[in-house]
Amino acid sequence: MDHVYFMKEALKEAKKAAEKDEVPVGVVIVKDGKIIARAHNIIIGKKDPCGHAEVLAIRKAAAKTGSERLYGTILYATIEPCPMCGGAILLSRIKTLVYGADDLKTGACGSVHRVINDKRNNHQVEVIKGVLKDECGNLLSGFFKEKRRKNA
């Protein structure tokens, strides 16, 4: 699998979020080498606190495949998922999570919470981190820096 290729696709999604003034996080879900769902954060635009890229992509992939279990899939996220998204990844039985930058504020893969990488879970997710981490992290930190500048 070409993790860099798919992370670039997730980054394209993240940039779409930024264009809408949403927190720039993007996700693609891949099965058998093909993207079956893609999404970016849409929280403010749709007034949906659950509108994180991971949850939106998981719901799309489940609708597309006709199953609430996404066996054998890889989820690419530009940023370490939060507890909500980590829980959704477990519930949907995603096989592998590949993410870019750590989220030191709400990351649920060890940075803050240990939701995803907890050996007590009844489903274990393979985790690969750090793919295009600088590009993924800079997109997010640049977004917030610009926000602060505008609000200063």
Add this chain to the structure above:
Amino acid sequence: MDHVYFMKEALKEAKKAAEKDEVPVGVVIVKDGKIIARAHNIIIGKKDPCGHAEVLAIRKAAAKTGSERLYGTILYATIEPCPMCGGAILLSRIKTLVYGADDLKTGACGSVHRVINDKRNNHQVEVIKGVLKDECGNLLSGFFKEKRRKNA
């Protein structure tokens, strides 16, 4: 606030889930003493791994109030929320979580994970547990017992 009254309403929702052969968990969200959203698990029926009662009710309440932040609300859940739902409760800024029975398998309020009751979170949720816990817990355990009997 009459926690027992609203938990009975959440139980009505849980029973609707059971009638659809979905895991019987029910939720109501209350603001200013009125129910603004109600939901029960619909995972298999809609092929949605994120179709837990809490997430569905939060999304409904946000759509209804026109805000992704549910300030000043109380969420009543028959069972201790899982990490996904715990994360959604934090993200939506719910003020108080009232739940019935502990979930010793995936509970995110201390039974397994500590997502909701983590002092590092940037939003602190007041938690009241044990309201109608036997009725809430028995509905769930009875459902799984019946499932096992049918599959035996």
